[in-house]
Amino acid sequence: MRTRGELVEFLGDDPAANAPDYAPAWLILVVDDDPDVHRSSELALRGTRILERPLDFLHAYTAAEALGLLADHPHVAVILLDVVMETDDAGLGLVRTVRQELGMAEVRIILRTGQPGYAPEIETICNYDINDYKTKNELTRVKLLTAVIAAVRSFDQLCRLEASRRGLKKIVSACNDLISVQGLHAFCEGVLVQLAALVGIQPSGLVCARHDGDDVRLGAEVVAAAGRCVIYQDLLFDDIDDLVVAGSLRRAFDTGARQLGPRHMSLSFRGRQGQAFAVYLESETALRPVDDQLLDVFCSNIAICCENVELLAELREHAFTDRxxxxxxxxxxxxxxxxxxxxxxxxxxxxxxxxxxxxxxxxxxxxxxxxxxxxxxxxxxxxxxxxxxxxxxxxxxxxxxxxxxxxxxxxxxxxxxxxxxxxxxxxxxxxxxxxxxxxxxxxxxxxxxxxxxxxxxxxxxxxxxxxxxxxxTEAIAQESRQRTRLLADLRHAFQARELYMAFQPQIDLATHRIVGVEALMRWPTADTMISPEIFIPVAEQSGLIVDLGEWALHQALRLLESLRNEGWPLLRVAVNVSLVQFRHPGFLAAVDRALREHEAPAQALELEITESVAMMGSSAIERSLHELKSRQIAVAIDDFGTGYSSLSYLDRLPVDRLKIDKAFIRPLASPQPDTRLVEMVIALSHKLGLQVVAEGVETEAQAALLRQFGCDEAQGYLWGKPMTADELRRVLAADQARNGPNPTEVPP
The missing domain is CATH 3.30.70.270 (Reverse transcriptase/Diguanylate cyclase domain)
Known part of the structure; x- marks a missing residue:
């Protein structure tokens, strides 16, 4: 087997010797068992340059020798192949191996034969991917040169297409890699690596960043560096002492165009947040030519990646950081x-x-x-x-x-x-x-x-x-599980209509008449009656209290509507409202809806809120209270004395009644009661224009003292425990029999 250089003395200097190292010679492989064919082929093509590149030759005399050369030289452009060599179909067998086993799709194969009877059929040429066929006796120098020039041009076009395909594949891969990095520094490092891979060299260079409009000498900073340029990492542009590097970057920034040199290049692209970037890449050897369109696509995609990286950084900050x-x-x-x-x-x-x-x-x-x-x-x-x-x-x-x-x-x-x-x-x-x-x-x-x-x-x-x-602790965990079960049971009981409303009379202490009732929610079970002090906080924490409260309001107004139709013009029904309900945006609409549905006069409804609601002092709370007042709905402060125990907030809020908690009423039953606090609350409330209702009255002695202090109304076991609607009707009937018919008009 003989290879290139064998005829150097005869041919003279190798024409590729003085060619630039980034423009290597086209390799022509001559495969023939006749030495004269090798000499004549090389003589015919001597000195030829195709696409500004010389020709160089490889020589093989058998199919086996040719395969060895192709394994060492995978970039052969043209194979001049004899059909008949060591066997009658050795050439065709070589074609099959080149195409199918070696996977060399770009190399052009020109089949030559000196025996016309061995010429392959058209079907064979197509099946074996043979690009041209000539008989040796017709293959003059001009025809051989023409065939080789056409084959080399075709090979070059195929290589460029394949290079573009590989380059685009690298760009797509680079974009996938770069978009996943976190942070600008990691992104710029990735740009260096991907650009070097596209060009086919080891990464050595740097990436500079500046804000648009800034002088490059003042605002640019080295964000990432690799290879020899790592010494410039994190430096300002003015600190780059290499004039080639600095000059190439400056021109890329200023013009936005690629700067190409024999051993370096600079590219520029822009980010989304007003940043401009310039990439400098250098090589120890001359850079091979890179398709301009590939570089354009690379820069465009890198700019998009930069935008995506910046956007992802913002999204990560939103996702993982409280701004x-x-x-x-x-x-x-x-x-x-x-x-x-x-x-x-x-x-x-x-x-x-x-x-x-x-x-x-x-x-x-x-x-x-x-x-x-x-x-x-x-x-x-x-x-x-x-x-x-x-x-x-x-x-x-x-x-x-x-x-x-x-x-x-x-x-x-x-x-x-x-x-x-x-x-x-x-x-x-x-x-x-x-x-x-x-x-x-x-x-x-x-x-x-x-x-x-x-x-x-x-x-x-x-x-x-x-x-x-x-x-x-585990004890707290167990209590939490119990509350969870309680909430589930409460939801089921509510949906199954197992809850009901009880009503406790409110008495005018001066006339001894029933002037209203307080509606109280009850939850009976098979074993016991669950206290509201247990299930109401659970309902409030879960938000279920909103539905429960609206249901309670409808139940209370339904009773009011029924009693009025039955000839019992009950003057007032009081319904408790929690803070969760009061804050709910649909609260006022729910109250209006309930009043319309039951055709109840607004002045017959009283809503009881706790001190904690009243003390919030927020504009939203005050607006809601004024809205209720504008509808002529009364508002009472429930359980006064258990919270802040202050009357100062009552002076600015539109409330109508104050209910003294039973904890202050209970001592009035002792033989020597301390009445100072109750007297003071009643007197100050009256000065503020508020009526006073005493809760938890159980004895006549307590009632007598409250009358003495001028308390307006009271409720408690003295007049009745919370009762069903039917029980209330009987109590109202007894009250009417004792005190005569109730007034027919609801007072303002």
Whole structure:
């Protein structure tokens, strides 16, 4: 087997010797068992340049020799192939091996034969992917040259198409890789790697970034670097001391056009956030030509990738970071817990949820901007105290999460952080916090389970008042499961219409008449009567109270409608309204709907709210109270004395009655009662224009004292326990028989 260079003395200098190293010669493989054919073929093609590139020759005398050469030289452009060599079909067998086994689809095959009788049929030429066929006696120098030139041009076009296909494939792959990176630095590093792969060299270069409109010498910064240029990483543009690098980048920035040199190139593209980028890539050897369209496509796709990376970065920030407080959010907090769980690093750690007490009230009273600044002040204090040693996150609107060592995540450390007032708007604001804590040693639940258990501990602690800290225990878990079962049972009972309304008479102390009733919800079971003090808080926490409250309102007005139609012009029916109901956006519409459905006069309805609702002082609460007042619906403050015990808020709110809690009435039955508080409340209420109703009156002595103090109305066991509608009818009949017919008009 003889290869190229064999005839160098005869041919003279190799024409490819002085060709640029990025324009190698076209390889022509001559396969023939006749040495004269080799010499004549090379002589005929000597000195020929096709597409500005010379020809170089490989020589094989058998099919086996040809396969060996093709294995070492996979970029052969043309094969001049004899049909008959060591066997009659050796040439055809070689074609089959080249196409099917070696997978060389681009190489052009010109079949030659000196024996016309061995010429292959047209079907054979098609099946074997032969590109041309000539008999040797007709293959003059001109015809051979013409055939080779056509074959080389065809080979070049096929190679360019394949290179474009591979290049586009690399660009698609690069885009898929780049869009998944996190952060601008990682993205720019990826651009260097992908561009180097497209050009076919090792990555060596840098990526510079600047904001549009900035002078490149002032604003550009090296974001990523590789190879020799790694020394420029994170430097400003002016600190690049290589004039070739700096000049190429500057021209790319200024013109937006590619800068191509023998051993380097620079490209530019733009990001979405007003940033411009320039990529400098260099090679130790001359860069091979790269299709301009591929580079255009690369730059266009990289620019899109840059936009997507920036967008994904924003989405990640939205997904994993609380933008207001710049803290990890609930998702990230749970992931941190899960990561520690997988590393088996939970021993000795604890989690605390910190719920800011009455934050919603502060938000309503002072506005959302104030609430945001308050949260920022709280977050800053937590981070300052714990940030280096604990994970501090915002896991809900006014709930913070802390993950860290048990020695830090404990009430003795966390509670004192809320002793000093905050000053979100320049004025001091004292804040209390309720905390639920979970020790993680031996904890087997997920991160979501952990937050749920901490939330349960918060609720359990709040049952004893605000500003409490409670560790989650198995006893609390059991209580929570019981509450869950209770809620499920309550939902079922409500849907099955097992609940009913009871009614307790309210008495005018001066006339001894029944002037109204209070509607009270009852839940009977097979075994017992479940107290409202047990199931109402469960309904409030679950939101079921909204449906229960609307049902109770309809039941009360239905009774009122029925009694009025029966000739019992009951003057007033009182219905309790929880804070959850009062805050519900459809509350007023529900009240209006119930009044219309039962054709009840608005002045015959009284809604009882607790002190906590009245004390909120928010504009929304005040607007709702004024809306009720405009409808002539009366409002009463229920259980007065059990909460803030202050009359100051009553001066500005449109309320009609104040109900003194039974805890203040009970002492009036003692032999030497202390009456000062009751007398004071009644007197001050009257000065504010409010009527007073005493709850829990059980004896005539209590009633007599209340009359003496000028109390307007009362209710209690003295006149009747809460009763069914039929029992109420009998009580009303007795009252009418005793005191005569009731008034027929409802007083204003």
């Amino acid at each position: 207001l407080l710049r803290l990890p959010n609930r998702v990230t907090f749970i992931e941190r817990i899960e990561a520690m769980h997988h590393r088996q690093a939970l021993a000795g750690k604890a989690v605390a949820l910190i719920d800011i007490d009455e934050f919603a009230e502060a938000n309503d009273m002072f506005g959302h901007a104030y609430g945001d600044r308050l949260l920022q002040a709280i977050a800053a204090r937590l981070v300052d105290a714990l940030g280096d040693r604990c994970v501090v996150a915002r896991v809900a609107g006014d709930v913070f999460g802390v993950l860290g060592d048990e020695t830090l995540v404990r009430p003795q450390v966390l509670m004192p952080l809320f002793e000093a007032p905050f000053a979100p708007a320049g004025t001091e604001h004292r804040v209390s916090a309720s905390m639920g804590l979970v020790r993680l040693t031996g904890y087997g639940g997920t991160g979501a389970d952990l937050l749920k258990d901490a939330s349960i501990a918060i609720k359990r602690g709040k049952a004893g008042g605000q500003g409490q800290a409670m560790y989650f």
